[in-house]
Amino acid sequence: MSIEHNDVLLEMRNIHIEGFSDEQWHPIIKGVDLTLKRGQVLGLIGESGAGKSTLGLAAMGFARPGCRITQGSIHFAGVNLATLSEAEKRPYWGNRIAYVAQSAAAAFNPAHRLIDQTCESAIRANIQSATESRQDAVALYESLQLPDAGNIGERYPHQVSGGQLQRVMTAMAMSPRPDLIIFDEPTTALDVTTQVEVLSAMRKIVEHYGAAAIYITHDLAVVAQMADDIKVLRYGEEVEEAETRTMLESPKEEYTRSLWSVRALEKSEEKGEDIVLSMQGIDAAYGSAKVLHNVSINLPRGKTVAVVGESGSGKSTAARVITGLLPPSAGSVQFNGTALPAALRERTPEQLQRIQMIYQMADTAMNPRQTVGEIIGRPLEFYLNLSGQQREKRVIELLEMIELDESFIDRLPSELSGGQKQRVCIARALAAEPDIIICDEVTSALDQIVQEGILQLLLRLQNEFGISYLFITHDIATVKAISDEIVVMFQGEVVEQGLKSEILTPPHPEYTELLLSSVPEMDPDWLTTLLKERV
Amino acid sequence: MVARQGLRRKRNILHPVLATILKRLGLGVATLFVVSAIIFSSISLLPGDFGEAVLGQAATEETVAAFRRELGLDKPAPVRYLDWVASVLKGDFGTSFSGRAASGVDRSRSVAELIGPRLKNTLFLAGVTAVIAVPLALFLGLTAALYRNSFYDRSVNAMTLTTISMPEFFVAYILILLLASLWPVFPSLANVDASTELAERLRRIALPALTLTLVIVAHMMRMTRAAIINLLASPYIEMARLKGATRSEVILKHALPNAWAPIATVIAFNLAYLVVGVVVVEVVFVYPGIGQLMVDSVTARDTPVVQACALIFAGTYIVLNLIADIIGIVTNPRLLHPR
Known part of the structure; x- marks a missing residue:
């Protein structure tokens, strides 16, 4: 995990983003800075409405309809995306920066086969020919441990499960070998047992190709497995940022501590006869x-x-x-x-x-x-x-x-x-x-x-x-x-x-064991340990 | 257990899409039967009858009764309905009442003979209009969605809204004024017959076709635009943009394939209108189509012709909607490629 990150890939300075509602513009992001080095994985966490997704998309120079980036610079590999027109930014999207959305079921076009969607960006960007790209997609499916990797791409999105779709989407993001991937709550819609598989597949492939990533989630235990560093957001402002272990062991801010403590609530059980x-x-x-x-x-x-x-x-x-x-x-x-x-x-x-x-x-x-x-x-x-x-x-x-x-x-x-x-x-x-x-x-x-x-x-x-x-x-x-x-x-x-x-308390029946062991813990080594135990 | 598996296997022989289409087809036929009953009974409810209409007030009761007997109008309604259905199923739409005056000389023609050329004319006009209007509407709708809220989008919307808001006879007279009278490019009368050459025929129906195009383009164009724009808020459209798709790729490759079902429905609706709703335009341009024939026959209480026309109109609606349904099914991968 401890790769030396020297080369700065993304540098966002003093980002301000506004959203339009009730007939006026409201600030969503209020002056956040973000620096990402090549190969670094940064976790962005916060409650809903904290502006995590908005900031993640802004890293691509993209603002959702009804939002606008009003201030700040977004230097990606030396180019300020904030000053480019959409047509000028497009060659970066799906080529050097890729996006993995929350709900794979909604983010895949229901009308096209998975492999066509997987290869779309790489073919458009002339990185590979159609044939090469398809072969590469199958290889990516394999390394993401998708069942029947050779043929799964011929299916339509409704024909595969949510966990599989999420992995196909990771393959889609990886297909043009981007420098940066934005993961926007990619496992939130999945069951815990599926989440483990998807997380490990994503982590492996991101490490393998040395891509940098911004991992957006509200789940601390998940971000602990994925990120080198964690940035906490609240009301569109940065609360604090630190290396993952430091952040988990000794968060500085009161708000971060309160996020950490929620999971401590536990009722003492009582047996009822009636x-x-x-x-x-x-x-x-x-x-x-x-x-x-x-x-x-x-x-x-x-x-x-x-x-x-x-x-x-x-x-x-x-x-x-x-x-x-x-x-x-x-x-x-x-x-x-x-x-x-x-x-x-x-x-x-x-x-x-x-x-x-x-x-x-x-x-x-x-x-x-x-x-x-x-x-x-x-x-x-x-x-x-x-x-x-x-x-x-x-x-x-x-x-x-x-x-x-x-x-x-x-x-x-x-x-x-x-x-x-x-x-x-x-x-x-x-x-x-x-x-x-x-x-x-x-x-x-x-x-x-x-x-x-x-x-x-x-x-x-x-x-x-x-x-x-x-x-x-x-x-x-x-x-x-x-x-x-x-x-x-x-x-x-x-x-x-x-x-x-x-x-x-153990011993558990087989399924209970699988279910309980799949629940992410706040230990950054949890996933690594679990995968070792399961092999 | 074995029998049940056998049954299941048998059912699997049919692709589910084919099964659905067959089901729709069956429903269409059933609908046609219901409609035929409604047509028959509502025509029976019309005041007066052909006998009185032809023979006039002065005729004696005996003459009227004899005339009615000759036409088979004395039989009870259910029997007449079944007779009618039976002969229609054999392809015989009966004989027109008109031309069968009290003089005793029977100059009546068969309904098929009467309707045939008129229907051909109507379908020709509808076909020419559709060939112009459908691609035009799709093009305008897609480009309006592509450049939505632009000046182009607004002007297309305003123009189509204007033409749809004007009554069709008004559009027709304006076109006559402009293109037949002020700048005489096309003839104002569309009187064609079987001997008219194709080129001449096309020249003569130019104005009615143009009128109908103006009337139906708006509806189809607006629906295409709305269907596309409705999809533009989908997460997969955002995904397509974030994968670097250009605006036209987003519209044509990612939105349109998912929008065919509503677009096909509105196109079917408008094409049906071209067959069954054009009587006003036919009258203005004196075009010998089926709409005029039906109106004339209603006035003359010529029941067999009215019934046949109504049945053709109903059939048109059913067939076109069936086609729209099928397009909706085959463009939906969930139905075409079940899990």
Whole structure:
């Protein structure tokens, strides 16, 4: 890792970038400097809205539509990109500087074969002939350990998995052998088990060709594996920059320390004997596709059961079965010892009231035209027959519980931040005075510091009202923070259920082992060690 | 188990796209049947009938009844419908009522004979217009998207909006005024018959074709522009730019292949309009097309001709939309190359 970097490749000075919204220009980046040497990998981290992606794209001299670079110089290999027209910058793009986007599924053109997209830049830049370029692409696919490297390029983007697409995109970036690659949250959309493979493939190929890279992410543990140095951004300004190890061991700034500490939250587990909800031998299917096989999960009263597993493992489907949205084809759901009707419409309002849900995307889970008061007031009216002043009084109480003041009552969802929206969704679930709240990835879309706030709120509400949570997540740090018990799911089956300490302590079943070992740790040597162990 | 696998294998013989197309084709035929029933019943609801229309108010009840019997109008409606459908399926659209005056001399012609040349004229005009209008609209739409918000884009938008906002007869008269009267380049009358030479025929239909082009280009051009611009916000377009693609490469190579489905739909819609909606233009230019024939036949209560025309119009819509659907399917790699 410790290559001598002498030659400066990229030098950005006093960068100012503005974005246009609400009829005026707002500053996004406020005077950031960035220096990158040949072969150096710099991690850019910060919460959403910190300006990481904007700064990363500015390294190419590119500003997204609705953004503009207002000040500063961007010297790439001696040329100031900031002074060039788009036509003059184009020969650099996809040739000497390449970009790897967050969602590979969206960043590949659905109409073209993968290999044509991989070779496009190299052929355009006349680096290789079409035939050479295709052979080279296959070689890159091989070195990125893509299955069936010889033929995978003939497929269309929808025909390969997300993890594979992300690796094909790395091959696409590498195809013209660029001097600099911008990785923009390349593994955020992937499962942890897939993330490990993609990270190691990317790291290997970047090292092999000696390319410099800017690695943008909000995940500290990931950036620790990839970067030589880390730069922390907040509100468009640099907080600090240091060598990776120094940064992890002794961050200077308070803000950086707070980013580091989020993962320390951990609830002490308690065993619950009184089972409030139990799924017994559930099979469920969407049409002919069977999704759940003989799933049994028990939820003790006043406790949290975390359901973990990668996407497609059936976690959310289990939630749909419990709520009655998807009637199971076999098995039953017992609430307080009596079986619930399978279908939603056969359940009584009383039964509906007892089980509430909170979703991942708070944005889409609220009617954008209703005020916070209406959103929280609706279940009060529907389940508890409250109206008028009584209703308003209760809404204000609920707002207090979620730590928002009563001025929020007339606001629309669009006027709230991501964390506030999720709080309103929690209040809406709470309004029904439920026994059980099903939380479906409720913190996945939030920044780490906001996540911590939401998790602490949920824990406090559990203490005060004895609510039971079924907490669906793919994030092990969240699991540690909130759960008493853990259920591990894989391909529609329950691998194991038990107390948090039992599940997290070895020995594990094979899949749990893979899942747990794939969770990145804040140790820069974690990935290297893990790969050695797995070989 | 074995039987089930056999079934599955059998189903796999058909490529899913082919299966979808066949399904659409079946649906199209079913739609045509429904439409035929609607056409038949709505024509039966028209006030008065051919007997009274031809024989006049003065005719005695017996004469009218005899005349009706001769035309088969005395049978109950469902029977008449089934007779009609059965003969249409055999390719026989029946005989026109007109020319069959009370005088007893039967000068009536078959519907096919009556409609044939008119339909040919209409399709000729529609074809010539389409050959001009579709490429023009695509070109304007793509260039407008390429240089969007430029002066060029705005002027193309303003011009096409102007032509689409004017009633077509108005556009027609303006063109006559300019190109037939002030600068007599083209004839103002488009009266062609079977003996007209191709070159002369093209010269005569120049003005109606131009009128229709002006009317339909706007819609297709704006849809092309919108479909492309709609895609320009996609992450893969940003990716294409960051891979160094030029503006025209971005539009033609990265956006257009994903925009065919909506563009094909709006083109199909406008082409159908060229066949079924041109009666006003036909009247202005005295062009012997099928639109005029249908209007005349409605006035004369000539039911067989009206029914046949309506069926042709419905068929046109169905076939063109089917083609648009198929284009949408074959340009979608998700359907063409399933996982």
